[in-house]
Structure formats: C-alpha cells, structure tokens
Amino acid sequence: MKQESRTETLKNEATRQRWELFHRAIAHAKQSNISSLEQDEKTAAEENAPVPLYPAAS
16 A cells, blocks of 8 residues: 555656646747747847938048
8 A cells, every 4th residue: 555655656746747847848938939029029120220321421
C-alpha cells in the first residue's frame, strides 16, 4: 500500500511539473510574440518618420 501511494505521489508530482513547464512555455512564447510585435511597430514607426530637410550648404 505504501509503495503504491509513493508511486502515485511521484506520478502526480511529475504531472504537475509537466503542466507547470507547459504553462511557462506558453507564457514565454506569448511574451516573445508581444515583444516582437512591439519591436516591429517601433521599427515601422522609425522608418515612416519624416526626415528633416536641411538646406544644401553653399
């Protein structure tokens, strides 16, 4: 009985760890995606920024 209980405890802990790892991976992917989108928006805004015009030096 004790051995079965210990085995069940180890299975439950392994399952919990897998779910935790899965959720961390999802959170990381989501944050990476958000960061990438923000960087793309920043780059696009910089590319579309008006260029100041300076008179040509004589």
